[in-house]
Amino acid sequence: MPPAPQHTVSIAFVRSAVGALDDVQRQAVLQRAGIAEELLASDAARVPASAFAALWLAVGEALDDEFFGLDARRMKVGSFALLCHGLAGQRTVERALKLALRGLALFLDDIEATLAVQGGQARIRLANRIAAPDARRFADETLLVMVHGLLCWLAGRRVPLSGLDWAHPRPAHADEYRRMFSPVLRFEQPATAISFDARVLRAELCISPAALSAFLRDAPQSVFLKQVHQGGWAERVRRQLRRRFAADGTDGAEGPTLEALAQQFGLSPATLRRRLDDEGAGWQALKDEVRRDLAIHHLADPRLSIEQVAAQLGFTDASSFHRAFRKWTGAAPGAYRAG
16 A cells, blocks of 8 residues: 555645646646546535645646736746755855745746845745735745745745734634644735744855755646644654554544543643644644545555545445545545546
8 A cells, every 4th residue: 555645735726726727628637637627516525635746737738827827927947946956056055045935036027036144044925916816915925935845945944934924914824834834834824924033044055966966856836835834743643644544444433532632642632632723733634634635545546446445544334435525625535546
């Protein structure tokens, strides 16, 4: 069985990614990425990170634009790789990051990012002149993914963000930002901006040709997975749940209990629940999230029947799995088979 993914991606990003395509192009890129078109109608639907990465590449080739056709100037295919080659030769993270922002400003006309440092905090602020609200929001999302992903790659680790200011109303998929960027979110701010510890900028850069090739070979998935939050109690619980479902699977077991995981972590159940609550993550919601993501992943494997997927995730029968999956994603498991 293939390894389980780290996460899935909200259908909201898929809808935005194909927004500049005509009907024929949209159908073609969705098919290439293995995403069933009917999922676009379900607000709760999600796709594997690998499928969204494939979609990003497919849209880029269809439009010859690595920025989804959002800007008046196309970011032609190959621009991101060219930029990364230039960054690899810089001496510090700060010099490379400033060069990255200047390079992106050359590729794009309607949106740009600037870096400022004050009081030990570095802040990257976006200026976005795109008129259509949905396109303007997705452009902010896309540029932040690029910039933060590059920052994490340059630093050689995930750079935690101390906060995200968002210049838009809170969207329905706002919870995605907590894991992508920071749990500290503020909406309807004067400008979209991220903040982080300025000491990161002083680190020396040492990117080998092999590391550069590996990063680009896996892009864009390497960009948006590089930045996914890996710390905190919620992520620790997610990792343990994924391991346990993968190890135990079948036999109708519903997976580890809160009490069992708390004991493993050396905590009382009440303490673990409180720490999860402090991060805005409930126990049952985390368990459902992990099972949902694993289900989406397993359904993409034609070697597994729906009954086998249900058993792997601890369901006693396929009908119970069908009901839970529809509740999680707004679609039947068969819709993910169609992809």
